[in-house]
Amino acid sequence: MTLPAFEYREPETLEEAIELLREGGDEARVIGGGTALVVMLRARLVRPRLLVGLGGISGLGDIQVDGPLDGPVDGGLRIGALATHREIERSREVRRVAPLLGEACGRVGSPTIRNMGTLGGNLAYGEAASDPAPALLALDARVTVSGPAGERTVPLAGFFHDFYETALGPAEILTAVHVPSSPAPARSTFVKYTCLSEEERAVVSVAAVVLPGPDGTWTEARIGLGGVAPTPIRARGAEAVLGGGRPTDGRLREAAAAAAADVDPLDDRQGSAEYRRAMTEVWVRRALETLRDG
């Protein structure tokens, strides 16, 4: 089936793009890789008059490390919104500073979808079962948003508001993602559980970062979850159980149970709410055991 007619513009500056969106109002949409928007267009779920492509704006797909390549990483990573999942998965900079994000991007859809889909588009779409979002939540990432009133920075933990709703206001564009570097001893892991095939959306995905202390305790733990609430979430209850304690079997089980209480899953064809809650407990426990036992 063909797409409904629309106008397409590809401005060369961010200011121009914002102006086009401001003029277009509700009838204008940003398009990144198109993997989400084109499907919605074909299903007539959205009927924009104007699509604003960002591909003409230079530098919007860059992946940069703050600090020398072989030295300490001071400011972490800055990833332009148009960087594709594939580019992030394969980036040496990402592998060095935030391997967790590379792992998560490597689990998005199929290789072809990863060639097309962009990180900015993934986050701006507000998909509950996003793969990169839980990783970025566990990494304490922030996003830069540009709009008619200028630029602002939003912690990702405050970016997702509700089912497909984000902090993006009218004519605002998500332009970059910032990932702070983790202290050297930090360990991380990403698991995505799908019950149909590899490229499906997650029943649950778990991204976890822990900071082991010298005395065998975990001084800090951060856990992001995808697919188990109206938005990607932090499992704050589970984090509170883990922080400062020794990762004993009992504590990991307690944390996994707390994660299952943190979630607010929906029923869909990937699984019932009850199933997703049960799988959250299983996969959080396994992720934490991997971080403890290697």
Place this chain on the structure above:
Amino acid sequence: MPGTRLSVWVNERLHVAEVPAHWTLLQLLTDALDLAGTKDGCGQGVCGACTVLVDGQTVRACLFLAVRARDRRVTTVEGLRTDGALHRLQQAFIDAGAVQCGFCTPGMLLAASALLAETPRPTEDDVREALVGNLCRCTGYARIVRAVLAATRLPGDTVA
């Protein structure tokens, strides 16, 4: 329908076409350029039947706006032949019996060719990973995977 005039390289030939903004690359290829090899399957980026290469990378032609192909190099299944000879992947698919109804075959061939361009000697896992987004309802995949691996074998390799 008013459109944008754009030039695009398809299978090493430069085409100039008047393209409406809402056309997908799949429409441009099949409707305007009469290249029927690329298949329109699910229209949602799930089945992989419309897989083509843009600047050497696989994309879903059903999700890719045609205007974004401006000045880029597109490869379809029609472009795999060189000098009238089948691509070694095409020959390997025939030899292995990897084609039944044939609907998924163009997408499979392009996804496999992108893999071989990056990884000339892939493992079976590499092949399965590269083809994860290409659905086949006939073959059960075993012969397709075997065909891709056979295409990478050099003379003198022991046949597993």
